Amino acid sequence: MDAVWAMKRKRDILTNAITKWKARLNVHGGQQEKGVNYEETYSPVAMWTSIRTLLALSILNKWHTRQVNFVLAFLQAPIEYELFMKLPPGIKIDGVSNRTHCLQLLRNLYGQKQAGRVWNRFLVEGLLNIGFTPSKVDECGFYKGNVIFFVYVDDGCFIGPNKDDIDQAIAALKNPEVAKNEYDSEDRGDLADYLGINFDKLCCNRQ
Secondary structure (H helix, E strand, C coil): EEEEEEEEECCCCCCCCCEEEEEEEEEEEHHHCCCCCCCCCCCCCHHHHHHHHHHHHHHHCCCCEEEECCCCCCHHCCCCCCEEECCCCCCEEECCCCCCCCEECECCCCCCCCCCHHHHHHHHHHHHCCEEEEEECCCCCEECCCEEEEECCCCEEEECHHHHHHHHHHHHCCHHHCCCCCCCECCCCCCEEEEEEEECCCCCCCC
């Protein structure tokens, strides 16, 4: 299959200033064949009704929030089917060309039809291993004791009344001996910008 570069500029939600330039290598999922190198493609994300409800509860109850971003999330999961890809455009290696060589994918590369589904199953496996229970209402909502976690693809958020419990949950997920898998996540602190939306807590003191 072909290799495809995807270029993107990330902007600050409030100022619209460019904060990051990103280049991501993808495999051409449009060249996959169902039943050969993919089956199901469905991947759940947290419902906005769940996100709004949980954030409202966190404000009303003065709970702590902690946003985490999984770095190159899809690549953290192993490949589901054996796939081979042509050399990416612009990559030149002496003695190597697309006529004589190709790349075997070992990780769940972006661009596959089932990439999101494979990543979600990989993440859920780790959450179950550290003791979280999935919600019966939202497939991307989980709870353990007084800690709640919800995730939208690779953007997750922990909420709860006790900061130490949240810290322990994050540490457990990053510990391969506990989670049984390796998860590389970035701690972004208290929830502020999530899925392109800026959240600001407005307080009103009444006499």
